Amino acid sequence: MKLKTWMKATALSVSALFSASTLAEEPLKVGFVYVGPVGDHGWSYEHDQGRKELEQHYGGKVETTYVENVPEGADAERVITQLAKSGHDLIFTTSFGFMNPTIKVAKRFPNVKFEHATGYKRSKNVSTYTLRTYESRYVSGVAAGMATKTNTIGYIASFPIPEVIRDINAVYMGAKSVNPDVKIKIVWVNTWYDPGKESDAANALMDQGVDIMLQHTDSPAPLIAAEKRGVMGIGQASDMSQFAPKSHMFSVRDVWGPHYIRSAKEVMDKDWQPENFWGGFKDDILQIVSINPSLPADLQQAIQTSHAQIKSGEFHPFTGPLKDNTGKEVVAAGYTLTDNELAAINWYVEGIDATIPN
Incomplete structure (x- = not known):
């Protein structure tokens, strides 16, 4: 093999290896869609605490995005679509009224995993999750x-x-x-x-x-x-x-972090499967x-x-x-x-x- 040809082939091999290595190190992109503001001190706030726990748990291996104050309906479909288009691997939609938009978008993006909170419709790439x-x-x-x-x-x-x-x-x-x-x-x-x-x-x-x-x-x-x-x-x-x-007697706290951490791991390990997950007192997800x-x-x-x-x-x-x-x-x-x-x-x-x- 001529030296010039050998150098070119070697360069291509190194480039391919570098590209593969770069792709392997790319973080899992996880998106969240909230019906209220993250500062509501209630439902959306706790979902966002779970998002932060997910990022902290995996460090640079997971990158998250969230969109807050998303109305249930056409706006939700637009937001979910945008997250799917922008390279998110896993998307959590966190309100009952996001159910139909989630199912609709999931059909168009079969390689993206979706999880919908509190709903009942599932498909090959859509799970549901809720609390007891x-x-x-x-x-x-x-x-x-x-x-x-x-x-x-x-x-x-x-x-x-x-x-x-x-x-x-x-x-x-x-x-x-x-x-x-x-x-x-x-x-x-x-x-x-x-x-x-x-x-x-x-x-x-x-x-x-x-x-x-x-x-x-x-x-x-x-x-x-x-x-x-x-x-x-x-x-x-x-x-x-x-x-x-x-006046406060006690509070009921929703703890979403463990579920988000588990789901992300399943996607990274390529063993995510659609399910109907219910978490409660037994799991300490509800406290x-x-x-x-x-x-x-x-x-x-x-x-x-x-x-x-x-x-x-x-x-x-x-x-x-x-x-x-x-x-x-x-x-x-x-x-x-x-x-x-x-x-x-x-x-x-x-x-x-x-x-x-x-």
């Missing part, structure tokens, strides 16, 4: 039922989807288990995050005699309103104790945090006991017999709803004097 929030809602109900003096607890609900309806039921069942006279009042705000609407809803409930405030929305506004009027409340999705030092030390000892004990019983598997809130609020049996005695059945609840349990909005 009904576990923490039941504990919240036990606390609310014991603490109420007016026998009236309030719930600020976001949208009438199975997740929210399921959690309202869990709260009421928990409260009813310790207080047979308890009633629940529900206000639907049709938003995940709107501090003004959430505050107005809290005040409307308190005007109706509610003295324990619960919420399925993302800002600390309901707790702040409760603090101003001397009403107790429970924090949602993250530790909200700082916003209502006197009871910052129990107010001023609460009566028996109430603190009840919170810890009900948490332990659910975490160990000794008790499941949706084990029958259960009737809906028309008197129809919906769960037979001794039967526990499956995850798929839990994801499709569209009825209120017996005793809730309300109708589910269309």
Whole structure:
């Protein structure tokens, strides 16, 4: 071989090796889509804490991007598409209303892995993941039922989807288990995050005699309103104790980091498979945090006991017999709803004097 030809071939070989090495060292690109701002101190905030934990865990091996305040619908599809086009290997879409846009975009980008939070539609490259929030809602109900003096607890609900309806039921069942006279009042705000609407809803409930405030929305506004009027409340999705030092009973914290770390590893190891993941007390992905030390000892004990019983598997809130609020049996005695059945609840349990909005 002539020297010039040999040098050219060697240069090409070195270049190919260099390119392969460079590609091998490229970080996994992971994208996140949030329905609210990362500063909501609730749902989106905790997802973003999970994103940061993911980056910290893998260092330079993982690079993340996030887009906040994304409306559910056409805007979501546009944002998800842009993330897929820009080389992201794994994309997490973190709100129920992102479900259809995620499925739609995933069909166009079969080599990208997608995970959608709280939904039920999956495909070859789309997983779903959610929390067993009904576990923490039941504990919240036990606390609310014991603490109420007016026998009236309030719930600020976001949208009438199975997740929210399921959690309202869990709260009421928990409260009813310790207080047979308890009633629940529900206000639907049709938003995940709107501090003004959430505050107005809290005040409307308190005007109706509610003295324990619960919420399925993302800002600390309901707790702040409760603090101003001397009403107790429970924090949602993250530790909200700082916003209502006197009124805060405890918070339920969503801990997403472990799931994000696991999913990223599966993609890097090329063994990611679509799944329907549910995390709860057992996984420590759902936690009871910052129990107010001023609460009566028996109430603190009840919170810890009900948490332990659910975490160990000794008790499941949706084990029958259960009737809906028309008197129809919906769960037979001794039967526990499956995850798929839990994801499709569209009825209120017996005793809730309300109708589910269309």
